[in-house]
Amino acid sequence: MAILVTPQTRILVQGITGSFGARHAQLSLDYGTQVVAGVTPGKGGQFFEHGSHKVPIFDTVEEAAKQTGATVSVVFVPPPFAADAILECNDAGLDLVVAITEGIPVFDMVRVKEKIRNSRTRLIGPNCPGLVTPGTGEKSHGGCRIGIAPGYIHKKGNVGVVSRSGTLTYEAVWQLTSRGFGQSTCVGIGGDPVNGTSHLDVLKMFNEDPETEAIIMIGEIGGSAEEEAANWAGEHCKKPIAGFIAGTTAPPGRRMGHAGAIVSGGQGTAEGKIAAMKAAGIAVAETPSVMAETLLRHWGKL
Amino acid sequence: MNIHEYQARELFEKFGVATSKGHVASTPEEAEKAAAAIGGSNLVVKAQIHAGGRGKGTFTNGFQGGVKLVHTPTEARDIASKMLGHALVTKQTGPEGRVVNKVFIAEAVDISRELYIAILVDRATSAPMIIASTEGGMDIETVAEHTPEKIFHVSVDPLLGLQPFQTRKIAANLGLRGPLMTQASKLFTALYRTFIESDCSMVEINPLVVTPDGRLLALDAKFNFDDNALYRQPAIVAMRDKEEEDPREVAASEFNLNYIGLDGNIACLVNGAGLAMATMDIVQFAGGKPANFLDVGGGATKDQVCAAFKIILSDKNVEGILVNIFGGIMDCNVIANGIVEAAREVGLKLPLVVRLEGNNVEAGKKTLSESGLTIISASTLADAAQKIVAAVKAA
Numbered sequence: 155m156a157i158l159v160t161p162q163t164r165i166l167v168q169g170i171t172g173s174f175g176a177r178h179a180q181l182s183l184d185y186g187t188q189v190v191a192g193v194t195p196g197k198g199g200q201f202f203e204h205g206s207h208k209v210p211i212f213d214t215v216e217e218a219a220k221q222t223g224a225t226v227s228v229v230f231v232p233p234p235f236a237a238d239a240i241l242e243c244n245d246a247g248l249d250l251v252v253a254i255t256e257g258i259p260v261f262d263m264v265r266v267k268e269k270i271r272n273s274r275t276r277l278i279g280p281n282c283p284g285l286v287t288p289g290t291g292e293k294s295h296g297g298c299r300i301g302i303a304p305g306y307i308h309k310k311g312n313v314g315v316v317s318r319s320g321t322l323t324y325e326a327v328w329q330l331t332s333r334g335f336g337q338s339t340c341v342g343i344g345g346d347p348v349n350g351t352s353h354l355d356v357l358k359m360f361n362e363d364p365e366t367e368a369i370i371m372i373g374e375i376g377g378s379a380e381e382e383a384a385n386w387a388g389e390h391c392k393k394p395i396a397g398f399i400a401g402t403t404a405p406p407g408r409r410m411g412h413a414g415a416i417v418s419g420g421q422g423t424a425e426g427k428i429a430a431m432k433a434a435g436i437a438v439a440e441t442p443s444v445m446a447e448t449l450l451r452h453w454g455k456l
Numbered sequence: 457m458n459i460h461e462y463q464a465r466e467l468f469e470k471f472g473v474a475t476s477k478g479h480v481a482s483t484p485e486e487a488e489k490a491a492a493a494i495g496g497s498n499l500v501v502k503a504q505i506h507a508g509g510r511g512k513g514t515f516t517n518g519f520q521g522g523v524k525l526v527h528t529p530t531e532a533r534d535i536a537s538k539m540l541g542h543a544l545v546t547k548q549t550g551p552e553g554r555v556v557n558k559v560f561i562a563e564a565v566d567i568s569r570e571l572y573i574a575i576l577v578d579r580a581t582s583a584p585m586i587i588a589s590t591e592g593g594m595d596i597e598t599v600a601e602h603t604p605e606k607i608f609h610v611s612v613d614p615l616l617g618l619q620p621f622q623t624r625k626i627a628a629n630l631g632l633r634g635p636l637m638t639q640a641s642k643l644f645t646a647l648y649r650t651f652i653e654s655d656c657s658m659v660e661i662n663p664l665v666v667t668p669d670g671r672l673l674a675l676d677a678k679f680n681f682d683d684n685a686l687y688r689q690p691a692i693v694a695m696r697d698k699e700e701e702d703p704r705e706v707a708a709s710e711f712n713l714n715y716i717g718l719d720g721n722i723a724c725l726v727n728g729a730g731l732a733m734a735t736m737d738i739v740q741f742a743g744g745k746p747a748n749f750l751d752v753g754g755g756a757t758k759d760q761v762c763a764a765f766k767i768i769l770s771d772k773n774v775e776g777i778l779v780n781i782f783g784g785i786m787d788c789n790v791i792a793n794g795i796v797e798a799a800r801e802v803g804l805k806l807p808l809v810v811r812l813e814g815n816n817v818e819a820g821k822k823t824l825s826e827s828g829l830t831i832i833s834a835s836t837l838a839d840a841a842q843k844i845v846a847a848v849k850a851a
Contacts, residue, residue: 181785233684259655259685260577264614267582304784304815319730321782325837328782328813345729348582374730377579400733403718403740404749411714411729411751413684414579419597424737441741442734443838 156287156339157314157359157366158250158278159226159298163287166191166224168231168239170202170211175230178254178302180204185305186289186296191218193227215239216246228284228300229253236280237262244275252300253280253350260413263348270350277350281413283320283342294336301342303327311336313449314360316353317372318345318412322400322442326370329446335455338366345412347376353383361391368394368453370445371436375401376414376422381430388434396449397431398439399424457681459695460504462560464677471650473661474643475674478562480504487536490561491529498564499526501535505554506700509546516543516553525564532561554700565673570663571630572596573644575651577658584612584651586644588626592663618648632672639672647674654692655685704767711763713752720745721775722844723768725761727752727782735780735837742841744848747774758794765802776807776848778840781814788812788820796827807832807847811840 165182169175170192182189183204191210192202198213212218215227227243229236229251236255243251258280270277278285284301288294288308299305307324309331317323323342330337341356343349353371360366369391373380380399387395402424404410406417417423431438437452439445450456459467462480469475479490491499503510503522510522519538526532536559543553570592578585589607591599600607608629612618620641627633627640643664651659658680665675686693698706708715714729718736722744726732729751736746748768752760768774781791795810811834812820824831832847834840 234687257684259688260657260682261614261652261655261685264577264582264584268614302785307784307814317730319728319734321726321728321731321784322734323730324782324784324814325731325734347577347579372730374733379579382580398734400730400737403736403746404733405716405718408716408749409683410716410733410749413682415729415733419600441738441838441841442731443738443836443841 155363155365157356157363158285158339158341159287159300161186161287161289161296161298162188163226163298164188164190164222164224165298165300166193166215166218166222166227168193168215168227168229170194170209170230171197172230176202178230179209181305182299183207185299186291187299190222191224193218215242215248219246219248224248226250226252226300229255231255233257233259237266240266240277241269244270244273248275250276250278252278252282252284254282254284254301256281258346260346260348263346267348267350278341279344279349281346282344282349283323285339285341287339288337303340303342307331308340309336311338312365312367313337314363314366314369315340315372316356316360316369317342318374318414319372319400322372322398325442326372326445333446333450335446335450338363345374345414347414352379354379354386357383357387357391361393366393368449370449371395371397372445373397373399373427374412374415375399375404375410375424376416378422380427384430384434384436387436394437394449394453396437396439396445396452398442398445399427399431400442457683457686457692457696458506458700459679460506460558460697461502461676462504462558463695464679465560467650467654467679468674468677471653472642472646473650473674474639474672476563476565478560480558480560481536482540482558484533484537484540487559487561488529488533491526491532494561494563496563497527499532500524500562500564501526501532501539502560502562503539503544503556504558504560505544505549505556506697507546507548507554509548510544513544513546515539516545522546522556565665565675566668567665568668569666571665572599572662573626573647573664574658574660575648575656578611581611583614586610586612586618586626588630590630592665596662612648617652618645632666635670636666636672643672643674655682655689656680657682704770707763708750708767711760713750713760713764713767715767716749717771718746718748719773720747721773722848723747723750723771723774723777725750725752725764725768725777725779731780731782735778738837738841739778739845742838742845744841744845747771758797761794762798762801765798765804769802774806775851776844777809778844779808779810780837780840781812783812783814783817783820785815787815788817789823792820792823796823796829799829799831804829807844807851809834809840809844809847811835811837
């Protein structure tokens with residue numbers, strides 16, 4: 155089953171004619187993902203062509219969704235227009251919008267989040283690598299790749315991965331795949347302080363998903379989302395979880411690349427998050443080199 | 457991005473947040489004129505640098521204190537001449553101090569009560585949050601630790617904005633009643649507008665004071681701005697003072713690199729913020745000390761790697777470099793070529809450990825080993841960290 159998306163999910167791409175969006179739309183098509191529409195205002199009626207693929211481009215999300223049956227959008231539009239792009243998906247009644255864009259003003263996200271709260275549209279990101287539900291083909295081909303993650307590092311399987319960081323997710327996935335363990339779905343929730351979907355939201359989905367048997371949760375300094383997820387998991391999660399928190403050596407008061415990665419006023423430290431995870435029975439990897447190993451040990455596979 | 461105290465005052469004046477009277481000056485003569493314009497016999501001259509601890513700081517010319525009380529315009533001029541053009545050393549500046557290019561002259565107001573108010577974006581609720589306290593003039597973290605009951609919070613609906621009843625609620629909690637309540641409502645409304653319209657991530661007034669003659673004034677303020685929103689805040693960007701920033705961080709930002717200097721000896725060059733943090737952590741775990749955080753982003757072009765090497769090498773504490781790239785989409789061989797060219801161009805002499813993983817990694821490793829450079833190749837993150845720590849110890 156996986157969570158959020160399956161290989162059958164139909165995707166539209168907002169910003170498909172920009173270089174970044176085009177490149178990743180091509181990679182998703184190569185991976186076998188159902189990219190069925192593009193949206194670029196003013197370019198409706200044109201086509202996005204790649205190999206044998208001919209993806210229609212629409213002026214609005216509503217038209218794209220109605221005419222192609224797309225239920226999920228991935229947003230590659232530049233920061234000044236990204237909040238509007240997300241709201242457009244909400245207006246069109248999509249199930250899911252995945253915002254890859256990095257650098258959206260925090261007030262834009264605060265308003266978007268308030269607006270889409272309690273609506274049918276779920277937001278993942280922004281400033282995230284997206285999500286992958288691996289397929290069954292060679293190098294996990296035939297899966298659903300939304301965003302910018304490398305598809306080939308995945309393998310179909312039973313580990314759910316959730317993370318705030320892109321490259322750390324790839325690191326964990328690659329460690330799993332190299333050891334012969336596949337993934338149900340890998341979700342990058344993004345490195346911004348205000349995002350659409352939290353660690354906790356994803357843990358709950360993994361807990362309910364029959365295909366997911368074990369979970370890797372990767373966090374970093376800043377905020378209290380990891381503590382919140384860990385506290386819930388300690389009470390309710392039926393599946394083994396391994397965790398890793400980046401930023402033990404980060405100086406307080408400095409933003410470490412991600413807009414959300416900052417220790418302020420003694421809050422959001424790696425130590426606090428690691429302690430909360432351990433208290434919840436989560437196996438914490440001492441270094442990022444042993445994320446998969448830590449899970450496999452905890453899961454009884456090593 | 458941070459701004460100077462006088463710039464914070466300018467923002468307050470623009471949005472109508474009541475403050476004490478004050479003017480900025482770049483020369484002793486301007487300081488004298490400013491003091492005369494403000495009038496009165498109780499004035500304060502304040503050195504304008506970003507670092508804290510100014511009052512207890514010492515100038516490199518021997519003059520004591522970056523915040524001084526004066527009584528006449530002539531005295532203001534004399535004090536300003538001792539501050540301007542000289543470096544002020546405080547507990548936050550390091551031994552070289554910061555050169556003072558401007559002083560701020562303000563009326564020294566009498567104070568009957570000191571309060572605290574701040575607005576920030578609360579991550580747990582994803583909404584603006586107002587934090588207020590009756591304990592102004594001290595560090596809010598200290599208040600939170602010892603007397604948390606003296607701090608209260610008001611959450612603001614981001615679509616509605618701050619409502620008048622909320623400003624009265626805060627005023628009542630701060631004991632601001634009668635005519636002070638009206639002043640408080642006006643000040644809080646103006647402060648919220650400042651916060652939203654300037655795209656702040658935080659604004660803090662500490663202290664917010666009540667004077668014996670019944671005025672409510674913002675005496676000192678701290679601003680943090682949302683870097684993501686600077687593209688639509690040209691007036692705020694114009695306030696940036698690059699001389700107050702680490703020159704390496706300024707250079708890095710020009711190449712779209714994310715660099716933060718630390719005090720260790722092992723430099724890190726990594727793609728992705730999370731992996732960059734984790735690389736610093738594993739260097740420490742292996743017994744080393746990271747010299748920096750450096751995220752070259754998803755691309756990692758030759759030009760970026762080259763610029764990154766130069767920035768890293770401008771830190772004299774650096775004794776070795778660890779490059780950790782997970783080439784997900786990018787071809788590792790392209791990255792390897794970039795590293796080799798960059799190392800040649802800067803004439804790299806320090807130990808260099810490279811850990812490449814991902815797309816076309818075998819070709820990348822071959823490029824590194826055949827480059828003729830003494831590049832130590834590593835297979836895993838842990839292996840890389842151990843190798844650079846060992847190489848630096850051996851050197």
